Amino acid sequence: MLDRAFTGSQRYYRLLMGLLVFMGLGFAAYLFQLNKGLTITGMGRDVSWGIYIAQFTFLVGVAASAVMVVLPYYLHNIKVFGKITILGEFLAVASVTMCLLFIIVDLGKPMRLLNVLLYPTPNSILFWDMIVLNGYLFLNILIGWNVLDAERKGVPYPHWVKPLIYLSIPWAISIHTVTAFLYAGLPARHYWLTAIMAARFLSSAFCSGPALLILLAYTVKKYTKFDPGQEAIEKLSIIMTYAMIISVFFVGLEFFTAFYSQIPSHMHSLVYLFKGLEGHRFLVPFMWLFAALAVFALVMLLNPNTKRDEKKLKIACVAVFFSMWLEKGLGLIVAGFIPNPFDQVREYSPSIPEIMIALGVWATGFFVLTVLYKIATSVKEEVA
Amino acid sequence: MDTNRRSFLKLGGLCALGLGALPVVDALGKSDLPQVMNNPQALVGKRWAMVVDMKKCWEKGKPGCKDCILACHVTHNVPDIGSIKEEVKWLWTEPFENAFPGQESQFLPTEVMEKPFMVLCNHCAQAPCVRVCPTQATFKRADGITMMDFHRCIGCRYCMAGCPYGARSFNWKDPRNFIKTELNMTFPTRERGVVEKCNFCDERLGVGKIPACVEACKDGCLHFGDLQDPNSEVRKILASHFTIRRKPELGTDPSVYYII
Numbered sequence: 001m002l003d004r005a006f007t008g009s010q011r012y013y014r015l016l017m018g019l020l021v022f023m024g025l026g027f028a029a030y031l032f033q034l035n036k037g038l039t040i041t042g043m044g045r046d047v048s049w050g051i052y053i054a055q056f057t058f059l060v061g062v063a064a065s066a067v068m069v070v071l072p073y074y075l076h077n078i079k080v081f082g083k084i085t086i087l088g089e090f091l092a093v094a095s096v097t098m099c100l101l102f103i104i105v106d107l108g109k110p111m112r113l114l115n116v117l118l119y120p121t122p123n124s125i126l127f128w129d130m131i132v133l134n135g136y137l138f139l140n141i142l143i144g145w146n147v148l149d150a151e152r153k154g155v156p157y158p159h160w161v162k163p164l165i166y167l168s169i170p171w172a173i174s175i176h177t178v179t180a181f182l183y184a185g186l187p188a189r190h191y192w193l194t195a196i197m198a199a200r201f202l203s204s205a206f207c208s209g210p211a212l213l214i215l216l217a218y219t220v221k222k223y224t225k226f227d228p229g230q231e232a233i234e235k236l237s238i239i240m241t242y243a244m245i246i247s248v249f250f251v252g253l254e255f256f257t258a259f260y261s262q263i264p265s266h267m268h269s270l271v272y273l274f275k276g277l278e279g280h281r282f283l284v285p286f287m288w289l290f291a292a293l294a295v296f297a298l299v300m301l302l303n304p305n306t307k308r309d310e311k312k313l314k315i316a317c318v319a320v321f322f323s324m325w326l327e328k329g330l331g332l333i334v335a336g337f338i339p340n341p342f343d344q345v346r347e348y349s350p351s352i353p354e355i356m357i358a359l360g361v362w363a364t365g366f367f368v369l370t371v372l373y374k375i376a377t378s379v380k381e382e383v384a
Numbered sequence: 385m386d387t388n389r390r391s392f393l394k395l396g397g398l399c400a401l402g403l404g405a406l407p408v409v410d411a412l413g414k415s416d417l418p419q420v421m422n423n424p425q426a427l428v429g430k431r432w433a434m435v436v437d438m439k440k441c442w443e444k445g446k447p448g449c450k451d452c453i454l455a456c457h458v459t460h461n462v463p464d465i466g467s468i469k470e471e472v473k474w475l476w477t478e479p480f481e482n483a484f485p486g487q488e489s490q491f492l493p494t495e496v497m498e499k500p501f502m503v504l505c506n507h508c509a510q511a512p513c514v515r516v517c518p519t520q521a522t523f524k525r526a527d528g529i530t531m532m533d534f535h536r537c538i539g540c541r542y543c544m545a546g547c548p549y550g551a552r553s554f555n556w557k558d559p560r561n562f563i564k565t566e567l568n569m570t571f572p573t574r575e576r577g578v579v580e581k582c583n584f585c586d587e588r589l590g591v592g593k594i595p596a597c598v599e600a601c602k603d604g605c606l607h608f609g610d611l612q613d614p615n616s617e618v619r620k621i622l623a624s625h626f627t628i629r630r631k632p633e634l635g636t637d638p639s640v641y642y643i644i
Contacts, residue, residue, distance in 0.1 A: 037556055107539050108576065112539075126540065341550035346469075
């Protein structure tokens with residue numbers, strides 16, 4: 001089946017070449033980082049995690065959201081999702097690949113990565129995150145590949161795949177719960193020390209992931225002969241709408257607890273994000289952009305006609321995806337470190353090489369995604 | 385190489401036999417004798433702790449005295465990076481409001497508000513850094529010291545996110561070019577990409593010496609001893625003075641106490 005990745009149109013190759021350029025630039029920047037150390041990033045002793053870990057966190061959500069097509073199809077027999085489960089699963093593969101790469105580029109000693117396996121430490125949440133992420137990656141590769149291969153051959157998929165599909169559903173929930181636990185259990189960081197962290201992660205995942213999936217489905221529909229189906233897209237947009245409402249509601253809950261209790265340590269990070277603290281307001285415009293986009297997306301999505309209008313739905317999806325990226329892929333991680341344990345504000349902004357490396361990882365993810373989607377759509381075109 | 389089923393199976397069987405023999409070799413090679421002898425001079429304790437007498441430090445210490453910090457840096461080859469962003473800190477000073485955030489009030493004595501406080505790793509009994517480390521590169525010793533293995537650390541900085549005291553420093557760049565003190569050849573320098581912090585001078589305790597900072601303080605403001613030993617110096621001081629600890633509400637149970 002892999003051969004379908006090597007036979008494509010000019011446009012397909014041009015896209016891959018374009019992504020390769022970004023991957024190359026990112027790799028060059030990474031070699032620079034490997035040579036000089038993480039000093040070339042904007043991180044420091046106070047904000048010791050930056051956009052790498054923030055992207056990782058956001059993308060775990062995108063990966064987990066594959067369950068939003070797999071669950072309705074396999075547990076509730078919603079037939080319209082049958083055609084796009086493969087798109088969800090391959091999106092998960094590409095996302096988890098990016099997650100793992102973002103962890104690796106963040107390490108001070110990447111050559112010692114396997115120490116995590118050599119000295120397994122069950123009391124560390126990072127150890128469990130390693131297990132669930134890799135497990136989810138293999139589950140989705142196995143399931144996606146075998147189901148697609150069976151479809152190509154016109155036979156039912158092997159019977160051992162079914163239990164793996166059922167396993168992948170709670171597993172998707174687990175990857176984002178465990179990722180939330182990375183943050184939610186730290187006594188030092190008030191902004192993260194919230195019981196609804198995992199719930200917030202899941203709800204934002206289940207809107208940002210489907211938003212990207214809808215956009216990808218439209219792209220696939222436009223450039224290939226495979227049509228994921230309007231009904232599936234509409235159903236997915238309903239899921240996205242609910243998840244978006246819950247997401248924004250959860251952010252509101254954080255505001256209530258912080259500001260009604262008036263406990264300074266609970267308020268500080270939120271004040272930093274939305275108003276600025278002690279004259280430091282680097283993230284303020286980004287967070288207000290998040291708020292504006294979120295409101296805009298909600299207004300769009302609450303109108304039932306939006307989901308039937310391709311153009312409007314695409315705009316809403318972009319707004320959902322980008323607003324959630326700002327909230328989770330930028331604000332949430334950085335603001336956890338502000339103020340620092342000494343109650344001082346030390347700001348963070350990513351450096352140019354850091355952004356190049358992050359773009360390189362995103363490009364790598366989209367390279368994987370493009371190849372996998374090419375294979376999937378080729379097979380779908382053949383059997384259609 | 386020409387391989388048929390027969391030779392492949394023979395080779396496979398041989399390999400399996402070799403793997404199976406491994407536990408036997410281990411069992412035969414086992415001995416009850418300790419592998420390494422403890423230094424009979426070593427200071428031993430169940431839970432090392434420190435009492436910092438800030439009051440005495442302000443009253444008796446010469447203004448701007450940094451003897452303890454200097455001793456620490458010389459002993460451990462602590463680099464002087466020269467930037468707030470990438471500073472490496474083992475033992476340093478912070479104003480009261482930063483060392484004890486949330487405890488400052490408007491009308492404290494000016495001395496407390498303006499004088500520096502010595503801060504270092506608290507060697508918490510319930511250390512969050514140890515809990516989160518994915519490789520046990522940071523771990524608890526039987527004597528209560530929160531130890532750091534520079535050679536196992538993968539540089540994920542999870543411990544830095546976990547530490548409520550900002551006591552952990554990451555080597556953002558090669559620290560060896562920034563060691564301004566005379567190199568101590570008996571203590572390892574660090575590479576870039578690993579986390580480091582105060583180790584309560586475990587290498588000195590092991591040969592019967594008290595921590596370098598305690599030894600260096602001529603005014604006797606730093607007290608070191610075993611918290612589990614009722615007759616230790618620190619226990620006597622704790623019994624007779626009112627002391628505070630940094631952020632005790634987090635349940636980390638710090639082992640560094642302050643007299644104000």
